[in-house]
Amino acid sequence: MGYQPLEHLLPKANYSVYKLILLAANRATELAEGKTRLIEKASSEKTATIALEEILAGRVVLKDVADKFKPAASGKQKAPSKKDENQEEQKEVGV
Numbered sequence: 001m002g003y004q005p006l007e008h009l010l011p012k013a014n015y016s017v018y019k020l021i022l023l024a025a026n027r028a029t030e031l032a033e034g035k036t037r038l039i040e041k042a043s044s045e046k047t048a049t050i051a052l053e054e055i056l057a058g059r060v061v062l063k064d065v066a067d068k069f070k071p072a073a074s075g076k077q078k079a080p081s082k083k084d085e086n087q088e089e090q091k092e093v094g095v
Contacts, residue, residue, distance in 0.1 A: 002043030004052040012055050013062050020055070027051035027060050 006017075013020035028047040031037065038059035042050045054060045 002049050002053065004049075004056055009052065009056055012058070019062060023060065023062055024048060024051045024055060027054060 009020055010017070013023055025048075028051040031047040031050055037050060038054045039050070039057055042053055044050065051060065
């Protein structure tokens with residue numbers, strides 16, 4: 001298995017080991033299901049290693065929370081209430 005330095009991977013996941021593991025696990029699952037690789041040459045055939053290498057290369061990125069609050073197609077968007085923000089945080093953690 002190729003070594004992936006944690007100090008280089010953590011900035012890609014907003015310095016959260018939890019988010020990094022979820023990101024890598026989700027991508028490894030996609031690779032195991034047959035999705036194409038985003039890097040040409042991997043140091044291993046293992047899906048977890050390939051996923052970490054893709055994250056390190058910047059090919060797989062953590063979706064920004066701001067993307068979830070894009071304006072609707074009608075152009076009108078209500079401001080999220082405190083209750084909505086708490087629900088959104090729970091969805092983020094449960095991913």
